[in-house]
Amino acid sequence: MAAEGNPLPHDTQLRPPAVAAHTPVANAGVKIHCQGVSAFYGDKQALHDISIDIPDRAVTAFIGPSGCGKSTFLRCINRMNDTIPGARVTGRIEIDGEDVNARSVDPVVLRSRVGMVFQKPNPFPKSIFENVAYGPRIHGLANGKAELEAIVEASLKKAGLWDEVSDRLHQSGSSLSGGQQQRLVIARAIAVQPRVILMDEPCSALDPIATARIEELIDELRRQYCIVIVTHSMAQAARVSQRTAFFHLGQLVEQGSTEDIFTNPREKRTQDYITGRFG
Amino acid sequence: MTDARNLPSRDLSEKRLKQRHAAEARFKLYGQLAIVIALGFLVVLLARVVQQGYTVFWTHSITTSVYLDPARIDRADLEGNNFDYLAAQNLLKRLKVQDDALGLASGEAMDLVSRDLGYRILGAIKDDPKVIGTTLTFTVPVKANADLYYKGEIERSTPETDRKLSNRQLDWLDRLEAEGLVRSHFNSDFFTNSDSTEPEQAGVLGAVVGSALMLLVAAFIAVPVGVLAAVWLEEFAPRGRLSGFIEVNINNLAAVPSIVYGLLGLVLFINWLGFPRSAPLTGGLVLALMSLPTIIIATRAALKAVPPSIREAALGMGASRTQTVFHHVLPQAAPGVMTGIILSLAHALGETAPLLMIGMVAFTPGLPESLASAASVLPVQVFIWENAAEAAFHERTAGAIIVLLVFMILMNATAVILRRRFEKRW
Incomplete structure (x- = not known):
């Protein structure tokens, strides 16, 4: 941990120009604007003053060693941290210019706009159809059965799962393979027409073939959605993302286009991490 | 082997390995022994209850004709x-036994037939007074002691003074049986009657219904309150x-002796x-509490x-959060919840x-x-019958225990x- 010696001064020196440099570039399509976000679990501070702009219709990858706060930050965006007792988030996160932490924002509505895919495939223990239909049903998005069926079909098609499951929609979702389950979960997330899809290490429980399929899917989905993906695999970040942010010890060390981060990192810590020297 | 330093440690590890295997075998044996002991107790318990109680499931009835003498009926x-007396005299006549002046023989004959006979005669006359003067035939249970004699639990070899039935009564019972008037059959009365002072008429229906009603009340309150809490x-x-x-x-309350809840109920609900x-x-x-x-x-x-x-x-x-709980978490937990509910209600039963x-x-x-009228319940019925003096109640005690156990087994099954079915679904 060579870089640990003086992370704070280093970071504070560098970030303001970094943000300034990126804001105008991304401004045209900024979907999520984060300013000075800190998160606490009880007394422990998990995130230190994160500022980042996340573009629309692109994949942004969060990389960093375990416990660096990237998942915590992801969960700030759809306020999933609200569900953890003792968790507290400060700072400003805007989606389409709307503060997600505003008192007027109902987390239930927010989460219908910001879909989330988790590390372990977690389909509901219900049928495939019910899994996808659940979101539209609770948010009242479908008028009648035909519409609901249409939404389910469209979502499964978007997730590239329709051909595999169209003849067994009423079988249990957990009867699918891990990769299929993860695509089912993605179909479930896009069934409510979110603006943003958050993915927390979506492939870490999958084999390489299933991973490849999910990555293809992510690449397709990026044309319509703002996607944020947390990943432990540098190769995956390089493959699927257009922008990358490197987190370390609760701080956002560096962010930029994926190409720049991987070929020409400005920070030594970033370089050390992506070359596998620590992490 | 050539390395001298290795030898002692290898010996040691071999010895240690042997000890470990021995310990493993020993604990396996202990475990099996524990199972055998537990099963042994269970078998003894069940065998005892069944052996004592199985006789209750059949009983003997006697078919007897009674001449409703108009001169004798007020x-x-x-x-x-006293229709029982009238019937007893008819029975003696049938057996061609001359009653003595004190009516002792009729008295003894009365002790062979259930008191139900008197009520049946009274009922027949009330239904249609014209039956007076005719001869009616009734089939009624024999008295509990006679039943025990037919079942072989009262034996002639016992000295007459130590027996509930006299030699004369035994002779009559033998003759009645020989004449084909006594019939052995399934004891449906045990399931269709409620408690009675006469053992041959006592049944468990009242207790079963009482238990069911009580369990219903308990479930109606304890299940929603418990699950929601x-x-x-x-x-x-x-x-x-x-x-x-x-x-x-809550954990402490689960360990409070049940009689304390009884006391609480007495003070709170009744007083x-x-x-x-x-x-x-x-x-x-x-x-429910x-x-x-x-x-x-x-x-x-x-x-x-x-x-x-x-x-x-x-x-x-x-x-x-509410949707999360009621759409997903609770349905997932349902088999476990239901198992808990049923087991705790079976315990309550x-x-x-x-x-x-x-x-x-x-x-x-x-x-x-x-729900507000007096009732008996199965375990209390067992308790009451166990305390009864008549020997015939003892087989009923065991019979009631069998019924109770059957209900327990049904609930546990x-x-x-439920657990299997719900777990299988997904």
């Missing part, structure tokens, strides 16, 4: 007639000192709130076992002590008419089936 006061504690309550305090107390004594309503309330902690603990355990990923999935979809405290030990010959 039409003005029908209830005042557990849901709140597990899914909604802020983790803090208060919820910790509540948790500790303060004026609920009826000995009623399924009151008993059900007491049992008693089952609550168990149901809460079982439900919480089942909720805890639901993987957090399901909650995250639902919350991440924008389900509210067998509970006796708290019911004694609220007066359910009263003798209740009829079926309970409502239901729990298993």
Whole structure:
């Protein structure tokens, strides 16, 4: 941990120009604007003053060693941290210019706009159809059965799962393979027409073939959605993302286009991490 | 082997390995022994109960003709007639036995036939007074002692003075049987009658109905309250000192002796709130109180076992917390919840002590008419019969225990089936 010696001064020196440099570039399509976000679990501070702009219709990858706060930050965006007792988030996160932490924002509505895919495939223990239909049903998005069926079909098609499951929609979702389950979960997330899809290490429980399929899917989905993906695999970040942010010890060390981060990192810590020297 | 330094340590590890294997074998044996002992107790218990109780499931009836002599029947006061005596005299006539001046023989004959006969004759006359002067034939249970004789539990070899039946009575019973008037059959009365002072007429129906009503009351209160309390504690309550305090107390309540709940019920429901004594309503309330902690603990355990990923999935979809719990978590936990409920209610079904405290030990010959009327319940019925003096009640005690055990087995089987079915679905 060579870089640990003086992370704070280093970071504070560098970030303001970094943000300034990126804001105008991304401004045209900024979907999520984060300013000075800190998160606490009880007394422990998990995130230190994160500022980042996340573009629309692109994949942004969060990389960093375990416990660096990237998942915590992801969960700030759809306020999933609200569900953890003792968790507290400060700072400003805007989606389409709307503060997600505003008192007027109902987390239930927010989460219908910001879909989330988790590390372990977690389909509901219900049928495939019910899994996808659940979101539209609770948010009242479908008028009648035909519409609901249409939404389910469209979502499964978007997730590239329709051909595999169209003849067994009423079988249990957990009867699918891990990769299929993860695509089912993605179909479930896009069934409510979110603006943003958050993915927390979506492939870490999958084999390489299933991973490849999910990555293809992510690449397709990026044309319509703002996607944020947390990943432990540098190769995956390089493959699927257009922008990358490197987190370390609760701080956002560096962010930029994926190409720049991987070929020409400005920070030594970033370089050390992506070359596998620590992490 | 050449390396001298290795030798002692290898010896040591070999020795140690042997010890480990020996320890393993030993503990396996202990475990098997424990199972054998447990099963042994169970077998002895069941064998004893069945051996003592199986005779209750068949009984003997006698078919007897009674000449309703108009000269002997007081039409003005029908209830005042001693029809049993009349029937006994008919029986003696049939057996060609001359009654003595004191009527001792008739008295002994009366002791062979259920008192039900008198009521049946009275009923027949009330239905249609024209039967007086004719001969009617009735089939009624024999008296409990006669039944025991036919079942071989009263033996002629016992000295007459130590026997419930005299030599003369035994002769008559033998002759009645030889003449084909006595018939052995399934004892349906045991299942269709309620408690009675006459053992041959005592049955478990009243107790079964009482138990069912009481369990219904208990389930109606304890299940929703227990499950909702557990849901709140597990899914909604802020983790803090208060919820910790509540948790500790619920765990303590589960360990409180049941008789204390009986005392609580006596003070709270009967003395303060004026609920009826000995009623399924009151008993059900007491049992509900008693089952609550168990149901809460079982439900919480089942909720805890639901993987957090399901909650995250639902919350991440924008389900509210209530929707998360009721759409996903609770259905997932349902098999565990139901198993907990059924087991705690089965436990409540067998509970006796708290019911004694609220007066359910009263003798209740009829079926309970409502939740608030006096009733008996199975375990208390066992207790009452066990304390009865007549030998014939002892087989009924064992019979009632068998009925109770059958209900327990049914409930436990239901729990298993429910759990299997719901787990299989997905």
